[in-house]
Amino acid sequence: MKIRLTKFRIISAVFVAAxxxxxxxxxxxxxxxxxxxxxxxxxxxxxxxxxxxxxxxCAKETSTGTDAVASVTFPTxxxxxxxxxxWTVNTTNxxxxxxxxxxxxxxxPTGAGNFTxxxxxxxxxxxxxxxxxxxxxxxxxxxxxxxxxxxxxTGTVTTETSAPATxxxxxYGVSTxxxxxxxxxxxxxxxxxxxxxxxxxxxxxxxxxFGAVSSSPTPRTATVNTNAANGWYAWAKDSNQGLxxxxxxxTIASNCSGGVGTNSTLSAGTEGYNLGVTTSQTSGTGTITxxxxxxxGSTGKGGGLCNGAGGVGYQTLVxxxxxxxxxxxxxxxxxxxxxxxxxxxxxxxxxTFVGAGIF
Numbered sequence: 001m002k003i004r005l006t007k008f009r010i011i012s013a014v015f016v017a018a019x020x021x022x023x024x025x026x027x028x029x030x031x032x033x034x035x036x037x038x039x040x041x042x043x044x045x046x047x048x049x050x051x052x053x054x055x056x057x058c059a060k061e062t063s064t065g066t067d068a069v070a071s072v073t074f075p076t077x078x079x080x081x082x083x084x085x086x087w088t089v090n091t092t093n094x095x096x097x098x099x100x101x102x103x104x105x106x107x108x109p110t111g112a113g114n115f116t117x118x119x120x121x122x123x124x125x126x127x128x129x130x131x132x133x134x135x136x137x138x139x140x141x142x143x144x145x146x147x148x149x150x151x152x153x154t155g156t157v158t159t160e161t162s163a164p165a166t167x168x169x170x171x172y173g174v175s176t177x178x179x180x181x182x183x184x185x186x187x188x189x190x191x192x193x194x195x196x197x198x199x200x201x202x203x204x205x206x207x208x209x210f211g212a213v214s215s216s217p218t219p220r221t222a223t224v225n226t227n228a229a230n231g232w233y234a235w236a237k238d239s240n241q242g243l244x245x246x247x248x249x250x251t252i253a254s255n256c257s258g259g260v261g262t263n264s265t266l267s268a269g270t271e272g273y274n275l276g277v278t279t280s281q282t283s284g285t286g287t288i289t290x291x292x293x294x295x296x297g298s299t300g301k302g303g304g305l306c307n308g309a310g311g312v313g314y315q316t317l318v319x320x321x322x323x324x325x326x327x328x329x330x331x332x333x334x335x336x337x338x339x340x341x342x343x344x345x346x347x348x349x350x351x352t353f354v355g356a357g358i359f
Contacts, residue, residue: 035063039134040157040170041097042072047175047182049150052142058100059157060134065167069114069160070106070126070137075174077148080120084111086143087122096136103137104129114164120155129159147176194226194357196234205335208347213266213300213336224320224327228357231286231321234329235314238305239350242273243335248342252335254304263293266300266336275351276302276332277317286322291315300334305351314354 039060046053057072074080081087087109091102105127109115115123129135139145153176158169199221205214226232242253254273255262266272276296279288290296293303294317306315318329331353 034166035061035168037157037159037168037170038062039097040172041136042074042155042157042172042174044145044147044174046147047177048180049147049176049178051176051182052146054138054140054142055145056094056096056136056138057103057157058097058134058136059159059168059170061129061131061159061168063168064131065159065161065165067104067126067128067159067167068162069158069164070103070124071121071156071158071160071164072124073121073156073158074145075148075153075155076120077151077153078120079146079148080117080122081144082117083143084109084117086141087117087124088140088144089124089137090140091137093136094138097134100134100136103127103135106137114160114162123160126159150176150178190227192227192357192359194224194228194232194355196222196224196353196355198222198353203331203333205333208335208337208341210269210337210339212268213334215299215334216332219330219332222329222331222353222355224324224329224355226324226357228359229285229323230358231319232324232355232357233319234317234353234355236275236305236317236351236353237308237314238352239307240348241305241307243347243349245342245344245347247346248344250342250344252337252341252347254306256304256306263295263301263303265298266334268336269338270336271338271341273333273335273349274300274302274304276300276334278330278332279318279328280330281324281327283325284320284323284327286320286324286327288318288320288324288327290318294318296330296332300336302332302334314352317353 037059041058043056044053045055089106089108107125109117109123115125154171154173156169156171159167203216203220208214241256242251244251252271252273255264277290277294278296296302
């Protein structure tokens, strides 16, 4: 009996010692643990309430483990589509945080295995991540998610192994706002505009000589700017239908016959007077066309302006089919005299130029 009692006590003592060892030394028993993501961000591309939206998910891990699942839990109150095809993804950098790179191996949920949609949680396919980089991806279909009513919300992003077992998890926050209060509608008005400005209001041809055609030494310009989408016109007329001297009672006539100017090129020794026009344009939708009588571009070439007598009024100089940005009309006056042209120092003419846009 003593021997049996001794054995029983020995066995009991061993059992108690084993239990005590487990209690006193818990570190001897293996256990699983998960870390916290050091960077967790979910950006919703619209923050207005009840708004279908795309968005971006970013995270940075602290723990090591072989990633297989990127699990995103959206806030309670948001509508999460259970349709797998709505959760398309890409890794285009849509203004991600500085230094962020594409999420390795990211893929849409498949509906099978670990890659499912359950309530507010969407489990995306993931490649393995490291603890150095911030990784981001985007869901790209607005049918996937609709925001909740205005208010403050939280959700989580979790990285998991294929087991699945949690590697790291992090919490994000978001606030939704009233309808369209995440947008600013900018409005403005642009008035109809037309301007035509002459570079100067005088043009001295100097002393005319029998042996040459005299042209404007510094041709004056008319600069047109307009937003008239249907085009614009410039017109002109003169006061004397030629260069007139009151002293000599003589006019060096322009070739304006019957109230219509005719294009011609003056010759030295033959009396005549005309206006030649050339154009240029910095910008604008319109094509500028010089009226046939007034096409210039070479010495003495142009047409005669009429003085408006007999109901002729203004003559068309140029037309354009659209808007103008710094459209420049170069206005070159030309004159020639014959051997019999009366001498005088007061030959003069006043040309008037106007323009208008077609709005």
